[in-house]
Amino acid sequence: MKKSLRILALAISSTLLGGALVACQASPGPAPVEEVPETTQQTTQLESTTTMSVEPEDEIEQGRSTVNIGIDPLRNGFNPHLMADDAQVVRDISELVLPSTFDNGVMNTDLLVAANVVAPSSSAVAQTVSYTIAQEAQWSDGTPITGSDFEYLRRSIVDTPGTFNRAGYQAISAIRTSGGGRTVAVDFTTPVEQWQSLFNNLLPSHLLLSQQDGFRTSMFDSIPAAGGRYMVRSIDRQRGMITLARNDRFWGARPAHIELLTFHEARSTSRAGEFLRTGQSAFMNLRPTETLVDTLSLVPGTEVRVSDTDRTLEVVLNTRSGAMGTAKRRAGVLELIDVPLTARLAAGRSSELSVAAETEYVVADDVDKQELTATTPLRFAVDPADDQAVAAGRTVVDMLAAAGIKAVTVPTDVASILAEGLPAGDLDGVITRTRNTTDSLSLLERYGCDLALSGWCEETTQDYLEQVLAGDIDFDPDWARRLNAQQALSLPIITENRVEARTGGIVGPAGDAAAWPGGIASAPNWRKNDTEQ
Structure with a gap:
């Protein structure tokens, strides 16, 4: 087995060397090929995670400049266009690997x-x-x-x-x-x-077209080709590690300075602190825990910052469901949910918690509670891979039960929720992550006919959104809040925030350690700080 791995590693090194030589030429490269390049592979070693090394021994050559980055545990795949895969590490890697207009x-x-x-x-x-x-x-x-x-x-x-x-x-x-x-x-x-x-x-269509359902499934353990400054070299889910290598075929004016970026899961607060303290990591982007900021801030020479993202965990009710077909009933259910308490129990913390702003529903006072208690158990879908959504679902069920309303959670994958459960009316709601941006495309996606998670479809709403989409009228930033107050379509719970920590081991684009626009996405501009020992 070890001999086979050495042979495979030698072949990979040869392939990378060949790619580097070709990149020095002026031509754009050979004609399209259909084979998945050997430089992207899935590592299947079954080593114990308790002895995980930050640097994968078989993948990192001696002498190559390397930066180690701490990340959250890997959840789903790496397709940045799928709601099911949306995560900070997926966004960051996509920025480094995939080309954008x-x-x-x-x-x-x-x-x-x-x-x-x-x-x-x-x-x-x-x-x-x-x-x-x-x-x-x-x-x-x-x-x-x-x-x-x-x-x-x-x-x-x-x-x-x-x-x-x-x-x-x-x-x-x-x-x-x-x-x-x-x-x-x-x-x-x-x-x-x-x-x-x-x-x-x-995405590299020449490699995905030939694969059955390639768009949805083929990027679970790889991104088979790169058009950015880095390329995916390996993804090892057993060890919680991702390695990106500098893309030597990148044709742009500013290739990456650091040759290798290794991402490794920081599976506990103490481990995250130890990685920074021992110099095994130079940068981290993690979901907060109760003591994470305090732990990282105590590490000498480390700067920590916390910032909100555009992702929100929320309860979205399904207007196509018989039980949730009226605004009164929807408001009656959502008004029973204690948002601050749900946020704390879902996140498992009270510190660094961005609880969503309070939502008031104008029809809630008119709700007949007997209508709600007489319905069959409400069914709320949750993605089992999202631990916060699962915890929020359990909390919501308990809160509704205290008011005499029966409810259950239905663990299932996001694709099934969106393609089957919600459109058929089999689910009364979903507890999921959404993007809370207010650009015209996001609004149409959130409230437009045939697109909205909630199933909401109304002629005046659609007409307004299409005019905003075309730029015919100015967008009213308070419009979405007013619509939700009137129709009780959703209840935001938590605005996702992130903790970033960096040491002096790397410096920003101007040689200034304080220059960090874009966080991990700015990695092509990073340089090793040779004065830092």
């Missing part, structure tokens, strides 16, 4: 030469956006990045329940390519003012 509204000049709205291709088209991909842009296996990757992402998001930005991709009627696939024209059936938020985190 725009970053925070600014065009990615490594990937694109130009991107702008042009004259519609016909009278039946409301808007056309043209993208020109850089000739040098390529995946880490040498395959050019083309319009095929745009089309694959669009079709996959539209066809898969539980995806992000679905509203924007559904507005696309056609994607046309020319110039060897490097010029991409996207036609929309309705104007989309925020079109820059589409086609981010492109």
Whole structure:
């Protein structure tokens, strides 16, 4: 077994060396290939996690610059477009590995030469956006990045329940390519003012198309090719480790400085502190615990910061359910939930806890409690891989029981919840993570017909959202709160926050240890601090 592993490691090293030599050439690489590159693999060693080393011995060559990063335990897969996979580490790795057309509204000049709205291709088209991909842009296996990757992402998001930005991709009627696939024209059936938020985190279509249900399942243990500054080298779930290697085929002007990034699970507060104290980690991005901030702050030379994210744990009720079909009943259920208590019990802590703002429902006072107690047990779906959602579900069930309302939790995967349970009305609600952004695409996804988790569909709502989507009217930032107050569609519980900690072992883009825009996503700009011992 050990001999086989050495042979495999030698083959991988040879492949990486070959890729590095090719990257020095001016050409964009060989023609597309269908094989998954050997540089991405799943490690299956069954070592005890109690003796986990931060650096995987068989993967990290001596002398290569390496930074170790502490992360939360791995939960689901690594597809940034799936709600089921959404997690901070997935977002961070996607930023490092996958190419995007725009970053925070600014065009990615490594990937694109130009991107702008042009004259519609016909009278039946409301808007056309043209993208020109850089000739040098390529995946880490040498395959050019083309319009095929745009089309694959669009079709996959539209066809898969539980995806992000679905509203924007559904507005696309056609994607046309020319110039060897490097010029991409996207036609929309309705104007989309925020079109820059589409086609981010492109995926290698040439490797996923041939796999059955590749979009939903093939990235559970890998991202098979990279178009960013790093590439996934290995994912070892048994040891809780992910290794990224610098993508030597990256064609852009600013390749990464650090050669290897190793992510390792910090499975307890004490372990996280020990990793920083002994120098085994230089950076961490973790979910808070009761004592995490205090523990990390005590480590000499460590700076700690806490910040909120755009993810919220909330109870979403299903308007397609017979029991939850009226605003009065929905409000009656949600008003019985003690949000601060649910937040504490779900998170398992009181410190560094961002409890969601109080929600008041205008119809709650008119609820007939006998209506609620007479219904069959309410069914709330939870993702069993999300421990906070599971704990919140149990708490909600107990609170409703105290009011005489029977309820149960239904553990099932997110895809089944969204594709089957909610649309069929078999579930009365779901306790899940949502993104609380207020851009037009997110709002349409949250409250638009055929898209909303809650099943909410109303003509005036749809008309308003489509006008906001097209940029015909200004968005009212208080609109969503008013709608929820009137219709009692959801109850936010916790706004997810993160704890970041860094030592002096790395410095930011200007050589300043205080320069950390973007956290882990800024890793390509990091440098080792040679003065830090």
